[in-house]
Amino acid sequence: MTKKFFITTPIYYVNDVPHIGHTCTTIAADILARYHKLLGEDVFFLTGTDEHGNKVAQEAAAAGLTPKEFCDKVSRSFKEIWPKLNIQYDYFIRTTDPRHEKIASAVVQKLYDKGYIYKGMYEGFYCLGCEKFLNEKDLMDGKCPLHPNKEPQHQKEENYFFKLSSFKDVLIKAISDPNDPNHYEILPESKKKEVLSKLKEGVDDISISREKVSWGIPCPWDKKHTIYVWVEALLNYYTATQFVPGKKDFWPADLHTMAKDILWFHTVIWEALLIAADLPVPKQIFIHSFYLIDGQKMSKSLGNVISPQQLLEKFGADATRYLIASSFPFDKDSNVGLQKFTEKYNADLANGLGNLVARVTKLCENNNLQFSPIDLSIFRSIETNKILQAVDSFLREYKLSEALTVIWMAIKGLDSYIDKERPWELTSSEAKKRLDIIIRGSESIRSLLEIAYALAPFMPETAKKIEKQFSGPKIISSTSLFPRI
Numbered sequence: 082m083t084k085k086f087f088i089t090t091p092i093y094y095v096n097d098v099p100h101i102g103h104t105c106t107t108i109a110a111d112i113l114a115r116y117h118k119l120l121g122e123d124v125f126f127l128t129g130t131d132e133h134g135n136k137v138a139q140e141a142a143a144a145g146l147t148p149k150e151f152c153d154k155v156s157r158s159f160k161e162i163w164p165k166l167n168i169q170y171d172y173f174i175r176t177t178d179p180r181h182e183k184i185a186s187a188v189v190q191k192l193y194d195k196g197y198i199y200k201g202m203y204e205g206f207y208c209l210g211c212e213k214f215l216n217e218k219d220l221m222d223g224k225c226p227l228h229p230n231k232e233p234q235h236q237k238e239e240n241y242f243f244k245l246s247s248f249k250d251v252l253i254k255a256i257s258d259p260n261d262p263n264h265y266e267i268l269p270e271s272k273k274k275e276v277l278s279k280l281k282e283g284v285d286d287i288s289i290s291r292e293k294v295s296w297g298i299p300c301p302w303d304k305k306h307t308i309y310v311w312v313e314a315l316l317n318y319y320t321a322t323q324f325v326p327g328k329k330d331f332w333p334a335d336l337h338t339m340a341k342d343i344l345w346f347h348t349v350i351w352e353a354l355l356i357a358a359d360l361p362v363p364k365q366i367f368i369h370s371f372y373l374i375d376g377q378k379m380s381k382s383l384g385n386v387i388s389p390q391q392l393l394e395k396f397g398a399d400a401t402r403y404l405i406a407s408s409f410p411f412d413k414d415s416n417v418g419l420q421k422f423t424e425k426y427n428a429d430l431a432n433g434l435g436n437l438v439a440r441v442t443k444l445c446e447n448n449n450l451q452f453s454p455i456d457l458s459i460f461r462s463i464e465t466n467k468i469l470q471a472v473d474s475f476l477r478e479y480k481l482s483e484a485l486t487v488i489w490m491a492i493k494g495l496d497s498y499i500d501k502e503r504p505w506e507l508t509s510s511e512a513k514k515r516l517d518i519i520i521r522g523s524e525s526i527r528s529l530l531e532i533a534y535a536l537a538p539f540m541p542e543t544a545k546k547i548e549k550q551f552s553g554p555k556i557i558s559s560t561s562l563f564p565r566i
């Protein structure tokens with residue numbers, strides 16, 4: 082039976098339009114999805130938008146639209162930009178989809194029926210930016226550290242609470258013990274440690290309903306309340322498998338991807354809700370760090386937000402994917418910016434890969450080299466493609482930039498090989514034979530085809546072009562893959 086692989090991105094809030102942060106996680110997830118497809122697995126790649134809650138309702142009112150009209154508009158901007166970046170999601174979920182609402186509501190009702198939910202009074206601070214309650218110790222100088230320009234609101238209201246505190250030991254065991262039936266992995270290791278140590282300090286029950294938020298899913302047992310937006314948002318991963326045709330067996334997810342801002346929701350609250358509802362937990366949660374723009378946090382007020390459209394216009398889809406993956410903020414924040422991207426584009430793509438492809442093409446053309454079609458299957462197999470083997474070991478740990486470094490070492494290696502052999506200086510017929518060996522018989526074209534296939538998950542269009550160009554019988558001349566900018 083074909084192995085299944087279910088991968089997700091967070092569902093993004095519609096109070097913001099797509100930016101480079103969303104692009105970072107979505108491109109990373111697409112690279113991983115494509116890689117698992119290339120390994121022959123049956124992949125389900127889910128992304129989407131998170132559309133309920135006060136924050137969205139307020140933004141809609143400010144834009145003079147109903148919440149639904151507003152969500153339709155912004156959600157479209159996410160849904161439509163991803164394919165332009167060669168992102169092939171299988172399904173785009175919206176939490177305003179009635180099918181999601183129905184299933185999410187049934188799961189929450191189950192938690193209520195099983196006695197995990199009780200009524201209480203909440204009093205404390207609320208950050209609208211995060212859509213979450215904050216403890217005194219979460220505040221820095223009285224502000225949310227992630228939204229220092231938004232004043233936390235003091236709230237007192239009747240809420241329903243979920244008994245998160247009773248899951249503390251269950252979760253510690255599930256994370257630490259690989260033989261636990263609810264075992265899940267948190268990656269990288271540093272994040273696992275962070276979660277475990279916070280869990281050991283103890284956890285409080287959490288409020289899971291709102292009395293004064295009308296833009297949401299009503300609590301099925303008490304329609305005066307709506308389900309807390311985060312609870313139903315997390316449930317999207319499960320509900321999609323239940324209503325998208327043919328995907329029921331994809332639950333539990335193999336991999337949730339996201340950045341560190343939403344670590345706790347995804348590694349503690351989510352699993353507790355699932356265990357309480359008798360549902361299997363996801364297998365792995367991978368958490369990356371943040372992009373900083375020219376050393377600063379990205380923010381609308383600083384005007385330093387980079388949009389995927391900007392990247393696309395300047396660099397094109399595949400080069401954008403390369404620039405994102407090669408600067409991927411694995412376990413440390415990564416400092417990026419348009420200037421840095423342009424330098425990297427010129428060094429690695431225009432002068433690096435693009436130049437190498439142009440060079441080999443020219444050598445073949447100048448010498449009128451023809452060759453029998455190459456059987457591509459050897460390059461398309463992890464058993465025989467050495468570069469792919471090295472890429473594989475990094476991708477299994479989600480080290481995207483290291484995986485690309487391996488490919489670029491091969492590109493540089495081939496460049497130096499051609500420099501050393503100096504095939505353009507060979508003229509006699511004997512020499513021509515040698516040239517034949519250098520260019521197509523052994524290293525050059527074969528390496529290029531190995532490189533192309535290993536590159537396919539990262540830069541699918543480029544990989545296809547290189548394969549087509551060099552798989553014979555005749556070299557296809559092409560315009561420059563990456564013109565200098």
Ligand code: MSP
Nearest residue numbers: 091092093094102103106131314315339340371372
């Ligand atoms: N709606 C919630 C997620 C619910 S999932 C059940 C949410 N949405 S969000 O629009 O704020 O997206 C947060 C995610 O966007 C991060 O976890 C990360 O994937 C991505 N990024 C946003 N800013 C980022 C950076 N500056 N750098 C890298 N990725 C970041 O939270």
